Amino acid sequence: MDLYQLEAFVAVAQERSFSRAALRLHRTQSAVSQTIGKLEEQLGEKVFERSSRDGTLTAAGKVLLEYAEELLNLRERAREAITELRSLHEGKLTVAANEFTSLCLLPALHHYHHMHPSIKIQVQRSLSGDIPRQILNHQVEFGVLSFKPEDEQLTSTVIYRDELVYVVYPGHSLAMAEKVSIHDLGAESFVAHNVSSPLRMKVIDAFKRTNTTLHMNVELPTLTSIKEFVRMGNGVALMPRMCVADELARGELVAVKVQELQLERTLRLVSRKGATLSHAGTAFLNVCRSMAADPKYNAVWEEDANEPRRRTKSSVATALPGE
16 A cells, blocks of 8 residues: 555545546546555455445445545644744644634634744644544644543643633522522523533533432533523523633623532643654643743643642633633
8 A cells, every 4th residue: 555545545535436536636537446446456355335436435445544544644744844844934733622622722822823923823623522533643733622531642731720600690590699509400491512521421410419400401502602692691501611701700691609510620732642743733832831830820730641740829720721
């Protein structure tokens, strides 16, 4: 196998058509078909169902696709790394994050962009569950997660801590309460995010442990839509404090302390363990560490793998946000 064969194979698999793959590769359809034929001959397996005209993969083809994409992504990373030998005047920073953590990265990206304006910044919106695979497949250099990845091939640095807060609109019956019990929430209508997450499961478990009914009557696709819906007087929500800091300051939403729901959100910058980071990636990691270690940001950071821990203050961070 060579990389051109894999490139042709991935193009057909993604385009689901030999003709469209040929156009994409600036080759004739016959040349692409011959390349795939040689690949199958070397593998001793068919990678496409010949009875289908839409480039349907065989079982062997599905296995090969994952490795082929990883190799081609690694090739691009190698090209970029060579280019970056000209210093940080060129290069690209690639980060995978979800909706909330994309917003939280803005302070770090702001500092980074001012320090290295020539570096291209590409933040890819992804589901948290997909980010570890994207890092391992070399699709991105970093990912941002609110949980420690289980894969031993990944390492992470804690760069921010936030808390989950129970928010209501000012006219709500609980708006004047300083503190409530989770049992007081059994009759409330929660507005929830429609994407599952480890933190969401912790909330569900907390309600189960206390035998309290959890009514998630409305599910919305973004955190912005959730807080706006509650602000309009619809139900209640559990939100990362940073997401609602402005609304709380303006009095458009009210945060009520729930004794059994003191949940912390920890933001981790994740990368491949032992990987040689690009110059652009190394510079970004240094920016994140510098901001997290600065006492004025009231932040916390720590390294994995038994590295020394360093703390400034124990309260929730407000500058470099997390998922």
